[in-house]
Amino acid sequence: MTTTWFITGTSSGLGRLLTENLLARGDRVAATLRRPEALDDLRAAHGDRLWTARLDVTDTERVRRVVGEAFAALGTVDVVVNNAGYGVLASVEEASDEQIRRVVDTNLLGSIQVIRAALPHLRAQSRGRILQVSTAGGQTTYPGLGYYHASKWGIEGFCETVAREIAPFGLALTIVEPGATPTGFGASLDVAPPLPAYENTPAAATRQAFLSGRFPVPNSAERLTGAMIDLVDSGATPLRLPLGPDTYADVRTALTGRLAEHEAHRDVAHSVAATATR
Known part of the structure; x- marks a missing residue:
């Protein structure tokens, strides 16, 4: 069956x-993108099975218009994939206000607005699902990527809420968390000018790993996209789908560490209850 x-x-x-x-x-x-001509080769090969539109997800009015036009043109949409993203490589002091706004506007607010625009159409057809592309960095952190993490942790919290809200309508949302993959993301990072104070710090180490090409990229882009397609085909609707041994290991370490710290504060947490005894 065609999806x-x-x-x-x-x-x-x-x-x-x-x-x-x-x-x-x-x-x-x-397919939406800022330069539709980049897909001219696919349009020539696949004809009307490919519908394209110019879209920058930071333009909320255009997001609403393009989403509506896509549903109208195609009659139905089974899967909405929020994939557009932007990254800035900088310590928290090094990034400019413009860089901070762009990463939040693209990864967080842009993704939110795509979901908001799609939901009325998905509810009307009483079926459909959303795949929100996040990252291992939606649950763990690396120095030098603080603003990227802020946007990804934010969209993951938003999507957890959305998943619970839309379940009664027969709709589902999965947060896809790819690990490091050779897709050109590292080369496309916006890099802020370094501050001398951050030399020989963890933030500088992350910067050098990316800029020198030494940051490990253990995953296959082909297998990663295949896993996303297989998920949809299977009908399974997990809240999260970790993809990559690095994602699995890093997120597991982060979660177990947070749980251990959480448990260490059990007594003080209970001590502030109104019924607590001293």
Whole structure:
């Protein structure tokens, strides 16, 4: 059966690869990106199974218009993939106000507005699901990526809430958490000018790992997009899907560490209850 997908950020990386693989197997794709001409080759090869539109997810009015046009043109959308993203490599002091706004506007507010625009259409058709592309950095952190983490932790909290709110309508949302993958993300990072004070610090080490190409990228982009497609095909609707041995290990370490710290404060937590005895 043909599945219809709406995907943001399809000019390169996971968005482009996912679009290619879906079209190759006969699905329909509404692909949005800032430069639609980047998909001219796919349009020539796949005809009307590929619908494209110019979209910058930081433009809320255009998000609403493009989402509505996609549903109208295709009749139905089975899967909405929030994939567009932006990263800035900087310590918290080094980033400019413009860089901070862009990462939050793209990864957090842009993703929120795509979901808000799609939900009335999904509810009207009484079926559908959302895949929110996050990262291992939605549950763990690396120095030098603080603003990226702020946006990804924020969208994960938002999506947990959305998943619970839309379940009564027969809709589902899964947060997809890819690990480091050779998609060009590292090369596309916006890098802030370094401050001398941060030399020989963890933030500087992260910067050097990315800029030198030494940051480990253990995952296959082809297998990662395949796992996303397999998830949809299976009908399973987990809240989160960790993808990559690095994601699994890093998130597990973060979660067990937080749980241990949480348990260490059990007594003080209970001590402030109104019924506590001293």
